[in-house]
Amino acid sequence: MSWKLSRHAFTRFWDVHAWAGVVTSLVLYVMFLLGSVVLFYRPLTIWEEPILQSPAPTGHALQATLALAEPLPEEFYLYLPYEGHGLPKVGYYLPGTSQWHMWWLDVERGRQVPERELAAAYVYDLHYLWNNATGFWLQYGGGVLVFGFLLTLVTGVLVHLQNLVPQLHRFRPERGRRTLWSDLHKVAGVMGLPFQLVYALTGALLVLSPLLFQLSIGPLFQGDEQRAADAAGALIEDPPPREYGGHARALPLDELVARAAAAEPRLIIESFIYRGYGREHGSVDVRGQIDGATFGDATVTLTAATGAVELVQTPDAERSVATLARWIHGLHTVHYGGLEVRLLLWLLAIAGCVTILSGNWIWLERRRVKQPSSVNGLLARLTAGVGGGSVLALGSLFLASRMLPLEWPRRLAAEEIVLASSFIACLLYAFAARSSAAIWWRLLGLAALVFLATPLAATLRSPAGLFGAGPRLATVVGVDIGLLVASALLLTLAASIRRVQRGADSAPALAVSPAVATGVDA
């Protein structure tokens, strides 16, 4: 059986691969890069918020904790401390707005502390292009772009199918720049192909599920939103509004927890969602994990006023759509394998970034001589500006989160401003720089310094880190070490690029020119 494509098919697939790749590349690069950071979301949240570094209070009734948050709206979330550290947290949309706010509930001191640190959350949200300012349209746009990425993957496999296996190990850094980029693109792309496929598919479904749900209500469920929500189950986060009846006092949370535990004794409770709080037909979802089950998300839904069990969803007692949702979520958010697998996935995510950027460099290299144009010059500068600028903006956000006082009321807005302004500044620099060859090493070098300074600045906010006065916490020390490793890697990369650039400046005949290191023409 021959895998060889006809010349016509090969050319068409090649064109689709190149165009879909170059159109989607930079946004996808940002999503991949931020995704590589989001792999460490939980450690980052502990690192950034000293409240999460203290042991959780014990011996207090859950209802007493909930009472601290009163008055509460009809719909809200309550999160319990994670792995014995931190405080319970309540979150809801401010009534009449689309603004989500959260408060720590300090039951020992009898006070609420507004959420004051969101650096990791910004990265998490931007990973799927969510921001309060842009709302859902950018998130959905990101989901559509991911389908463009899937198209790139499929057409890439088709055009390389006959040589896929030999290309797995063909990396020839001693050859010219075009071969170098091509080999890098193929090795990183082909080796990580299953990873990229799984993440593209699950990511697109996660991001687009609210939109797909809305689109399906009319044609599939004759406009019956409740029936659609029942069918979609865990695939959608927010069920449609429904009538919760008259006023009725909810049972104490401790009583509801006891009933949920009786309905599902294996449930390790993590959070609660109240809907229709204080109403006759209001419900509470008691959510958590089934210990030992693969992607063991589980929910027990009770009527809050009576404690009657409405629904128990566990991996061994759920509908197929819930199983699908659990696997999509579990695969994408890595509910398996522990830290070792997350570190390996980080490597694959970075390899994904390299695959995406090297695709652009191949595009530029192929057209450098044949079709020199201002559009390609623009793409070269954008690639360098976004490529290096995203890393620098990320570092600036983390440094700002350690520099700004925790009690300063405007720090959340300030963090966002630092993130956005440093990224925009990098883009402006990329367009203004006299020699675009130097953009990469300058941005990466500066990012290395920022990452290096962050663990030192972290001592201003917490003593639990690598350079803190102690007592140290392994997670916080681990994040500090991670930042230092990132700094060392960035510095090495920047120095290598600079060395290659300088070498090429003094010996233009070298096979490796500045563009090899930077992907742009000097």
Place this chain on the structure above:
Amino acid sequence: MTQVAALLLVHAAATLVCAAARVAGRARLPLFDAPPRSRGARLGALLLWLLAILLWHGVEPGAPALMATSVALMATSTLVALLAPLYPRTVWTTGAFALPLAALAAWLGGGHG
């Protein structure tokens, strides 16, 4: 330590497959030039990967064990393929040491350490 042992086995497997690949340049390893040897290396790599899944299965159920070792295989294969032409000696040496280290880690992970 059991996971570390499994990861080391996967690293050895990835190195074996890369060593058995017919490539030119510094990454070429003459030891596996003969077709029977390269076939043997690939078979050995497959067995090592299966052994890694089996080891991981002692810690997590089957599906996560398969996924974790597959992720490890993709990541280490990418690293080995990119680093072998640049630092061949380091890559082959770490590959060779991965096996005894995996045995040691598995022994420690089995409660003997």
